[in-house]
Amino acid sequence: MKKKITFYLNNEKVVVKCHPLKTLLKVLREDLNHTEVKNGCEQGECGACTVIIEDEDKKSFATNSCLVAIGQVEGKKIVTIKGLNKEKELHPIQKSFIDEGAVQCGFCTPGLILVTKSLLDNNPNPTDEEIKYAISGNLCRCTGYIKIFAAIKKAIKLVKKIRNSKKI
Amino acid sequence: MIYYPEYLQPKTLEELFKELPKNKKIYYLAGGTDLLNYLRDELVDKKNSCFVDLSKIKELVFINETNKNIEIGSMVSFNILQENNLVKKHFPAITSMCKTFSTPIISNRATIGGNIANASPSGDSLPVLYTLNTKIEIKNFSQTRIEDIDKIFVGPKKTNFKNGDLITKLIIPKQVLQKGFSIIGIFKKVGGRKSHIISKASIAISAISKSDYIKKINVAVGAVAPTVLKINTISEILNNKKLNKKLVKDSVEEIKKVISPIDDFRSTANYRKEVVSSLFLESISELFKFNFYD
Ligand SMILES: Cc1cc2nc3c(=O)[nH]c(=O)nc-3n(C[C@H](O)[C@H](O)[C@H](O)COP(=O)(O)OP(=O)(O)OC[C@H]3O[C@@H](n4cnc5c(N)ncnc54)[C@H](O)[C@@H]3O)c2cc1C
Ligand code: FES
Ligand code: FES
Numbered sequence: 001m002k003k004k005i006t007f008y009l010n011n012e013k014v015v016v017k018c019h020p021l022k023t024l025l026k027v028l029r030e031d032l033n034h035t036e037v038k039n040g041c042e043q044g045e046c047g048a049c050t051v052i053i054e055d056e057d058k059k060s061f062a063t064n065s066c067l068v069a070i071g072q073v074e075g076k077k078i079v080t081i082k083g084l085n086k087e088k089e090l091h092p093i094q095k096s097f098i099d100e101g102a103v104q105c106g107f108c109t110p111g112l113i114l115v116t117k118s119l120l121d122n123n124p125n126p127t128d129e130e131i132k133y134a135i136s137g138n139l140c141r142c143t144g145y146i147k148i149f150a151a152i153k154k155a156i157k158l159v160k161k162i163r164n165s166k167k168i
Numbered sequence: 169m170i171y172y173p174e175y176l177q178p179k180t181l182e183e184l185f186k187e188l189p190k191n192k193k194i195y196y197l198a199g200g201t202d203l204l205n206y207l208r209d210e211l212v213d214k215k216n217s218c219f220v221d222l223s224k225i226k227e228l229v230f231i232n233e234t235n236k237n238i239e240i241g242s243m244v245s246f247n248i249l250q251e252n253n254l255v256k257k258h259f260p261a262i263t264s265m266c267k268t269f270s271t272p273i274i275s276n277r278a279t280i281g282g283n284i285a286n287a288s289p290s291g292d293s294l295p296v297l298y299t300l301n302t303k304i305e306i307k308n309f310s311q312t313r314i315e316d317i318d319k320i321f322v323g324p325k326k327t328n329f330k331n332g333d334l335i336t337k338l339i340i341p342k343q344v345l346q347k348g349f350s351i352i353g354i355f356k357k358v359g360g361r362k363s364h365i366i367s368k369a370s371i372a373i374s375a376i377s378k379s380d381y382i383k384k385i386n387v388a389v390g391a392v393a394p395t396v397l398k399i400n401t402i403s404e405i406l407n408n409k410k411l412n413k414k415l416v417k418d419s420v421e422e423i424k425k426v427i428s429p430i431d432d433f434r435s436t437a438n439y440r441k442e443v444v445s446s447l448f449l450e451s452i453s454e455l456f457k458f459n460f461y462d
Contacts, residue, residue: 001175019172021219023204043205044274061247061276067204068277069197071177072223115273137271 007073009034010083020071025049027070028080036081038107040139042066047138050111052079052118062118064137081110084117092158093117093151102151104142111138116152120159173207173217179224181336185309192218194332198243199277201270202286228281228336231255237342242281242335247272249280258342261296261353261374268292268357281335284317287327294321294396295372295388296355303339308332314339321395349378354451357390358443367391369440371447373455380411380456387419387448392427392440399426416452416460420445 006015009032016031025042028034028051040048044067053068054060054077084091090098093116103109112135119126119134126134131152140148174192178184188194195212197203197219206212222228228243231252238258240249249255250266269275269292283293284304294317302317308330320327327333343351357370370390376383385406388398401422405415424441453460 001172003175019170020175020177020221021172021204021207042208044201044271047271047273050273061273063273063276067199067201067274069175069200069204069219069221071175071221072197072200074177134272137273 003071005070005074007075008077010079011077016070018070021069024051024065024068024070024073024078028065028078034080034082036110037065038110039066040107045139046108047111047115048107050114050138052114053077054079060118060121062115079114079117081113084113091117092162093120093155096151096155096158097148100147100151100154102143102147108138108140108142112140112148116155120156124156124160124163126156171214173212173214173219175219175221177221177224181225181227181307181334184220184225184334185307188220188309188332189218192216195219196281196285196334197221197223198279198282198285199245199274201274201278202282222281233342237339240280240338240340242284242337243279244281246270246275246278246280246283250275258351259296259300259340259353259374260351261299261355261372262293264353265292265296265355265372268355280338284320284338285327285329285335287321287325289324289393289395290367290370290391291396292355292357292367292370292390295370295390295398296353296374297338297340298388298396298398299353299372299374299386300340301386304335305337305339307334307336312336318396318398324394343376343384345376346383349376349383351376352455354455356447356451358447369443369447371444371451373448373451375455377456380458382406382409382411387423389423389426389444392444397426399423401425411452411456411458413460416449419452420448423448 002017003020004015004017016027028037038048040046044064049065050062051065052060052062093113097103115135115138176187178187193216195217222243228241230241231254232239233254238254246266246269256263280293283291297317303314304317305314322328353374355372357367359366359368367390369392372388375385385403387402388396390396399422402419405418409415423444427441449460
């Protein structure tokens with residue numbers, strides 16, 4: 001029972017024809033070739049498959065795409081790491097991760113950057129505790145998290161600076 | 169070819185019960201954080217099942233205050249529950265539980281209804297809901313029934329539900345407070361690591377108190393018996409008493425009595441007894457700001 005399912009991927013309308021119970025992760029990787037969304041465990045444990053979902057009420061949140069059925073995203077907006085940069089201009093969170101050396105093998109990076117984006121969209125001034133909580137569903141087997149934490153602290157400043165300069 | 173179960177996505181409850189097939193096993197798809205794992209692991213008889221997606225049914229997402237109760241829709245996710253001010257005010261044990269529930273990105277989608285229906289003895293919402301004397305509203309076609317939460321579980325991962333039974337809401341009684349008294353509550357668990365752990369042992373406490381005087385207290389433990397257990401004998405020991413070390417010690421003895429003496433792949437009976445006892449001491453100490461350890 002395949003069905004036509006329409007949603008928005010990084011601001012572009014896409015239509016896929018597949019079974020509505022196929023996972024969002026599989027559709028992104030297999031049907032749409034968006035392999036920037038990583039498959040680490042397919043059971044909600046690692047966060048490598050994190051995407052941001054914005055629903056009809058404009059509420060957005062980060063979640064594991066391996067545990068979302070594609071039928072459930074009908075009409076919604078999905079953001080992957082590819083939706084963050086403007087052409088060659090990297091997003092400030094991406095820049096901070098590079099500057100702080102928070103990327104080693106890079107497998108966890110798209111997920112961690114997206115949870116950071118989601119955190120800062122909802123709460124521009126998170127405390128250290130709030131940062132640690134926000135990233136606790138995203139595992140990194142390389143960095144030991146210290147550099148990731150430093151990158152997020154830096155990103156907070158950078159995002160604020162850009163927001164302030166836009167206000168002027 | 170990969171085979172999938174049948175799939176329905178009703179937009180209202182009325183539509184749901186109009187479309188519901190009678191000859192298939194019904195699986196409601198809420199957040200999917202348990203169910204999609206079961207599907208992937210081939211634990212679902214795909215040919216004879218129908219997945220009914222609840223994600224478009226807005227009627228199931230609400231938190232309302234009535235005269236006597238707070239009512240929570242079954243499709244409320246744990247992150248919404250965690251932030252809700254009515255819940256913070258009336259049921260601090262729920263807020264406490266949400267903070268350690270799974271990971272924040274799972275909490276964004278995992279629902280309270282799914283946690284109850286999944287009926288795992290290590291489901292973290294269950295001991296908390298036991299301490300609050302929660303009632304569950306269940307609908308099936310034109311029938312509606314309301315059951316006490318401790319009546320619906322008949323074993324590990326087993327409820328008394330009939331095919332098609334849908335949890336629509338939770339009904340939790342508000343407490344009437346006399347002057348000077350407040351509602352306190354806490355949830356603690358132990359597992360393999362700090363974040364996203366499945367509980368090896370958990371405890372929930374809800375109480376009405378005035379400094380160290382306890383008007384009413386309820387204690388429930390999770391993951392240490394085939395179903396969650398509310399330990400009524402502790403309420404008998406502590407209700408209407410000024411808390412002291414002797415009473416706390418007697419309560420710990422009651423905990424040890426109820427823990428089922430089985431070893432399984434997660435841990436041993438002795439470990440569980442020790443760990444739940446410490447969880448209780450830790451929780452009571454934190455709630456009443458006094459060290460009851462020694
Ligand atoms: C990484 C990870 C960490 C986790 N950590 C925890 C944790 O710390 N504590 C914990 O308790 N659990 C945890 N879980 C398990 C899971 O997230 C919870 O049990 C969750 O509450 C399930 O809700 P859901 O909305 O995702 O349910 P689903 O997966 O959609 O459904 C679960 C079951 O309930 C049924 N169901 C769902 N809604 C209804 C309804 N309204 N009426 C009748 N039946 C219904 C479904 O048919 C299915 O059988 C974790 C899971 C993962 C993947
Ligand atoms: S792939 Fe690991 S959480 Fe989804
Ligand atoms: S950089 Fe390798 S997993 Fe994080």
